[in-house]
Amino acid sequence: QTIHLKDYTPFGYEIESVHLTFRLAPGATRVISKIAFAPTPAAADKRFFLHGEELKLLSAKIDGAEITPRMVEGGLEADVPDVPFTWEAEVEIAPESNTALEGLYMSNGMYCTQCEAEGFRKITFYPDRPDVMAVFTVRIEGDLPVLLSNGNPVTKGDGFAEWHDPWPKPSYLFALVAGELINHPGFFTTKSGREVELNIWVRPGDEGKCAFGMQALKDSMKWDEDTYGREYDLDIFNIVAVDDFNMGAMENKGLNIFNSSCVLASKETSTDANFERIEGIIAHEYFHNWTGNRITCRDWFQLCLKEGLTVYRDQMFSGDMRSHAVKRIEEVLTLRARQFREDNGPLAHPVRPESFVEINNFYTATVYEKGAEIIGMLRRLVGDEDYKKGCELYFARHDGQAVTIEDWLKAFEDATGRDLAHFKQWYSQAGTPRLKMSETWEDGTLTLSFSQSTPPTPGQSEKKPQLIPIAVGLIGPNGDEVVPTTVLEMTEAEQSFTFEGLGARPVASVLRDFSAPVILEREIDAKTRAFLLAHDTDPFQKWEMGRTLAKDTLLAMIVKGTDPSHAYLDAIKSVVTDESLDPAFRALSLGLPSQDDLAQSLHDAGIIPNPQKIYEARESLRHILSDHLREVIPALYAENDAGAFTPDAEGSGKRSLRLAILALLSLRDEGVTARALYKRADNMTEQAGALQALLAAGHGKEELAAFAERWKDDRLVMDKWFMMQVAAAAPDRAATVAKSLSEHADFTMKNPNRFRAVFGALAGNHAGFHHESGAAYRLLADQLITLDALNPQTTARMSGAFETWKRYDADRQQLIRAELERILATPGLSRDTTEMVTRILSA
Numbered sequence: 001q002t003i004h005l006k007d008y009t010p011f012g013y014e015i016e017s018v019h020l021t022f023r024l025a026p027g028a029t030r031v032i033s034k035i036a037f038a039p040t041p042a043a044a045d046k047r048f049f050l051h052g053e054e055l056k057l058l059s060a061k062i063d064g065a066e067i068t069p070r071m072v073e074g075g076l077e078a079d080v081p082d083v084p085f086t087w088e089a090e091v092e093i094a095p096e097s098n099t100a101l102e103g104l105y106m107s108n109g110m111y112c113t114q115c116e117a118e119g120f121r122k123i124t125f126y127p128d129r130p131d132v133m134a135v136f137t138v139r140i141e142g143d144l145p146v147l148l149s150n151g152n153p154v155t156k157g158d159g160f161a162e163w164h165d166p167w168p169k170p171s172y173l174f175a176l177v178a179g180e181l182i183n184h185p186g187f188f189t190t191k192s193g194r195e196v197e198l199n200i201w202v203r204p205g206d207e208g209k210c211a212f213g214m215q216a217l218k219d220s221m222k223w224d225e226d227t228y229g230r231e232y233d234l235d236i237f238n239i240v241a242v243d244d245f246n247m248g249a250m251e252n253k254g255l256n257i258f259n260s261s262c263v264l265a266s267k268e269t270s271t272d273a274n275f276e277r278i279e280g281i282i283a284h285e286y287f288h289n290w291t292g293n294r295i296t297c298r299d300w301f302q303l304c305l306k307e308g309l310t311v312y313r314d315q316m317f318s319g320d321m322r323s324h325a326v327k328r329i330e331e332v333l334t335l336r337a338r339q340f341r342e343d344n345g346p347l348a349h350p351v352r353p354e355s356f357v358e359i360n361n362f363y364t365a366t367v368y369e370k371g372a373e374i375i376g377m378l379r380r381l382v383g384d385e386d387y388k389k390g391c392e393l394y395f396a397r398h399d400g401q402a403v404t405i406e407d408w409l410k411a412f413e414d415a416t417g418r419d420l421a422h423f424k425q426w427y428s429q430a431g432t433p434r435l436k437m438s439e440t441w442e443d444g445t446l447t448l449s450f451s452q453s454t455p456p457t458p459g460q461s462e463k464k465p466q467l468i469p470i471a472v473g474l475i476g477p478n479g480d481e482v483v484p485t486t487v488l489e490m491t492e493a494e495q496s497f498t499f500e501g502l503g504a505r506p507v508a509s510v511l512r513d514f515s516a517p518v519i520l521e522r523e524i525d526a527k528t529r530a531f532l533l534a535h536d537t538d539p540f541q542k543w544e545m546g547r548t549l550a551k552d553t554l555l556a557m558i559v560k561g562t563d564p565s566h567a568y569l570d571a572i573k574s575v576v577t578d579e580s581l582d583p584a585f586r587a588l589s590l591g592l593p594s595q596d597d598l599a600q601s602l603h604d605a606g607i608i609p610n611p612q613k614i615y616e617a618r619e620s621l622r623h624i625l626s627d628h629l630r631e632v633i634p635a636l637y638a639e640n641d642a643g644a645f646t647p648d649a650e651g652s653g654k655r656s657l658r659l660a661i662l663a664l665l666s667l668r669d670e671g672v673t674a675r676a677l678y679k680r681a682d683n684m685t686e687q688a689g690a691l692q693a694l695l696a697a698g699h700g701k702e703e704l705a706a707f708a709e710r711w712k713d714d715r716l717v718m719d720k721w722f723m724m725q726v727a728a729a730a731p732d733r734a735a736t737v738a739k740s741l742s743e744h745a746d747f748t749m750k751n752p753n754r755f756r757a758v759f760g761a762l763a764g765n766h767a768g769f770h771h772e773s774g775a776a777y778r779l780l781a782d783q784l785i786t787l788d789a790l791n792p793q794t795t796a797r798m799s800g801a802f803e804t805w806k807r808y809d810a811d812r813q814q815l816i817r818a819e820l821e822r823i824l825a826t827p828g829l830s831r832d833t834t835e836m837v838t839r840i841l842s843a
C-alpha cells in the first residue's frame with residue numbers, strides 16, 4: 001500500500017495526556033495505557049483510528065467502560081464520544097522475540113526501544129504519527145537496577161521508576177531502557193543557569209569508553225547555545241549504548257539511544273575515523289532536541305526538514321571542532337559515494353519524496369546528505385546574517401509544532417524578503433544536475449558560460465533548471481587571487497557571467513567549497529588543473545584538482561591502457577611533500593577515486609565498466625605512485641609520527657598521512673615497516689592501519705590471527721577484523737572469504753553491526769562483489785533472504801548493494817536480475833525488502 005504526500009489529513013483528536021505503565025517481562029511485557037483525547041472541533045476526519053501492530057489486546061475501555069474495538073488493517077477503530085474522553089488499554093508484547101529491533105526489544109538482557117519512524121505502534125495502540133504531540137508520564141516496573149524513560153525522573157523505588165516529560169512530543173520520540181547498566185556521569189550548566197545532569201549508560205566493562213562521548217556532548221551543548229542560541233530544556237540528559245541497533249543513533253527526548261559503535265570510544269579500540277564519527281553523531285542527536293524534537297515534522301514526507309538541517313548543523317559543528325577544509329572534502333566524498341550513486345540509479349527520489357510504501361526505506365543519503373546540501377546552499381544564497389535571522393524566526397514561530405518544508409522556507413522568505421519559490425524545487429526534483437562550463441577571454445573580460453541539465457529519474461522524466469549557486473574565484477597567471485569568491489546564481493538552462501577589467505587572463509576556480517550538489521563538467525587541461533592544485537586558495541577546489549587529475553589518469557589507464565601522466569604524478573608529489581599544508585589534506589590528496597566512482601564515470605561516458613579492469617588499473621596506479629614517491633616516502637613516514645595519541649584533528653591528520661604513506665611503502669618493503677608498526681602500536685588507528693596496509697599488499701596473515709586473539713572479547717573491534725578481511729580480499733576470493741566468515745563461531749546475523757561488517761564489506765569490495773562468477777551476488781541474496789525473516793529494516797537497506805546493476809554488462813545484469821527475482825519470490829518477504837527490490841528491478 002502506497003502512502004502519498006498529497007493525501008495528508010490531520011488526526012481528528014488532540015491528546016491532553018498520556019500515562020503508560022510497563023510491567024517488564026522478556027516473553028510477556030504488559031503495557032497499560034491511559035490517554036486523554038479531545039475531539040478537534042474543526043476536524044473533517046472524525047474516524048478514531050489507533051495504529052497497532054503485533055499487539056495482543058487484553059482490554060480496552062472508554063471512560064472506564066469496557067469496549068470491543070473493531071480490529072482493522074494496521075490497528076483498531078472505535079466509536080467514541082464527541083466530547084473529551086479517556087482511552088485505556090492493556091496489551092501484551094514479547095520483547096525477547098523481537099529480532100526486527102523496532103518497538104520494544106532486548107539486546108544482551110537489556111530492554112530498549114526504537115520507535116522512529118513507526119515503531120511505537122508495536123508497543124501500544126496509539127495515533128502513531130508525528131503531528132500528534134502529547135505530554136507523557138511513564139511508569140516502569142521491573143527487577144532491573146536501571147529503569148529509564150524520557151523527560152525528568154519523578155520517583156524511583158524498589159522495582160519501579162516514574163518519569164515525566166513536560167515537553168509535548170510525537171510517539172516516535174518515546175524511549176524506554178531497562179538493564180544492568182553503569183553510568184559515566186557528567187554535568188552541564190546552560191547559559192541561563194539550568195543545571196543538567198548528564199549520563200552515558202553502558203554495559204559493565206564499557207565504563208572506560210565513555211569519556212570522549214561525554215566531552216563531545218558538552219561541546220555540542222555549548223556550541224548550540226553559542227551558534228544557534230539553543231538551550232537544553234530538561235534537568236537530565238541520558239545516552240544509552242546498545243549493541244544491537246539498526247541505525248547509528250536515535251534522538252528520543254532526553255534519552256538518546258546509540259548503536260554502541262557510535263558512542264563507545266577508547267584509543268585502544270577506536271580509530272581516528274571512529275572518534276570523528278562519534279563526535280559528529282553525538283552532536284547530531286543532541287542538535288535534534290531543537291531541530292526535530294521541539295519543532296518536529298508534520299508527516300514523514302517532511303523527514304528532511306529535521307534530518308537535512310540537523311546533518312548540516314552537525315557538519316558545521318565538526319568543522320568548528322576540527323578543520324572545515326578537511327571536513328568539507330570528507331562530506332563531498334560521502335555525498336558522491338552514496339548520494340550521487342543513489343541519484344543516478346533506480347532508487348533516485350526527491351529530498352522530499354511524494355510517496356512511499358515503507359518510510360524506513362527513505363532514511364537515505366538523499367534525505368540526509370542532499371538535504372544538508374540544500375541548507376548549505378540556502379545559507380550561501382541569503383548570507384550568514386540572513387541565515388541566522390531565518391533560523392531565529394523559524395524557532396520562534398514554530399516551537400512546539402509539527403511543520404513542513406513550506407513552513408521552513410516561509411520563515412526564510414519572511415526574515416529575508418527573498419522569494420524562494422525556485423529554490424524550493426531542490427526538495428521536489430530528484431537527480432544530480434550536470435553543469436557544463438566553457439569560457440572565453442576578450443579585451444580583459446572573462447566570460448564563463450554554463451549550461452545545466454538533469455537526467456531523468458524514476459517517475460520524473462522531464463527536469464527543469466535548478467537554482468544553482470556557483471561559487472567562483474579567479475587566480476591570476478602568477479598564482480595570486482585576483483577576484484575573491486563570488487557566488488553566481490544560475491537560474492536558467494543556459495547562462496553566462498562576465499568578469500570585466502582584468503589585466504591578464506586568469507584561471508577560474510569554479511564550484512568552490514562544492515557550493516552545489518552537481519556534477520561539473522569543464523573543459524580543462526591537466527596543466528591548468530595542476531596550476532589550480534598549486535595555487536587555488538579554496539581548499540576544496542585545490543583538492544578537487546588533484547582528484548580529477550587522478551580520475552582522468554585512471555580512466556585513461558582503463559580505457560586506453562595509457563601510462564599515468566607526469567602532470568598528475570608530479571603534482572601529487574609536490575602536494576604530499578608541501579609542509580605548509582595540513583597533513584590531513586595531504587593524505588586526502590593521496591587518495592584515489594574508488595572503484596565504484598570510476599565505474600559510474602565510465603557509465604556516464606557511455607562505456608560499460610569492467611570491474612576487474614578497474615581494479616587492476618587502480619592497483620597498478622598504487623604501485624606506480626609507490627615507485628614515483630619512493631625517495632620521499634621514508635622521510636614522510638618518519639616526520640609524521642604523531643607521538644602520544646590524542647583524538648584531535650592534529651594527531652589524526654598526521655596519522656592519516658603516515659598510514660597513507662605506509663600503504664604505499666608496504667608494496668615495496670615486504671611489509672617490514674607495517675609489521676613493526678603493528679607490533680608497536682598503542683592505539684587502534686595505527687594497529688588497524690598497519691594491518692590494512694599489510695593485507696592490501698598481500699601480507700598480514702600472522703597479524704590477523706594475533707589481532708583476533710587479542711580482541712576476541714571486544715565486539716566492536718572484532719567487527720573491524722571481520723570487515724578488513726572481506727574488504728582486502730582479491731576479486732576472485734571475496735565471496736569465499738565472506739562465506740567462510742559467515743560460518744565463523746562469532747558471526748551472527750542478529751547483530752546488524754556484525755552483518756554489515758561482513759556483507760557491507762562484500763558489497764563495498766567492488767571487483768569482488770561484481771566478480772564475473774556471480775558468486776558474491778548469490779551469497780548476498782542467500783543472506784538477505786534469511787535475514788529478512790529476522791530483520792526487514794537491515795535487509796532492505798543492504799539490498800541497495802544491487803542498485804547500480806544497470807551500469808554493467810548483459811551477463812552481470814542477468815546474474816543480478818536472477819538474484820533480485822529470487823529474493824522477491826521469497827514467501828512472506830517483508831514490505832521493506834519488497835519495496836526496495838521492486839524499485840531496484842524496475843530500472
Ligand code: ZN
Nearest residue numbers: 284288307310
Ligand atoms: Zn537525525
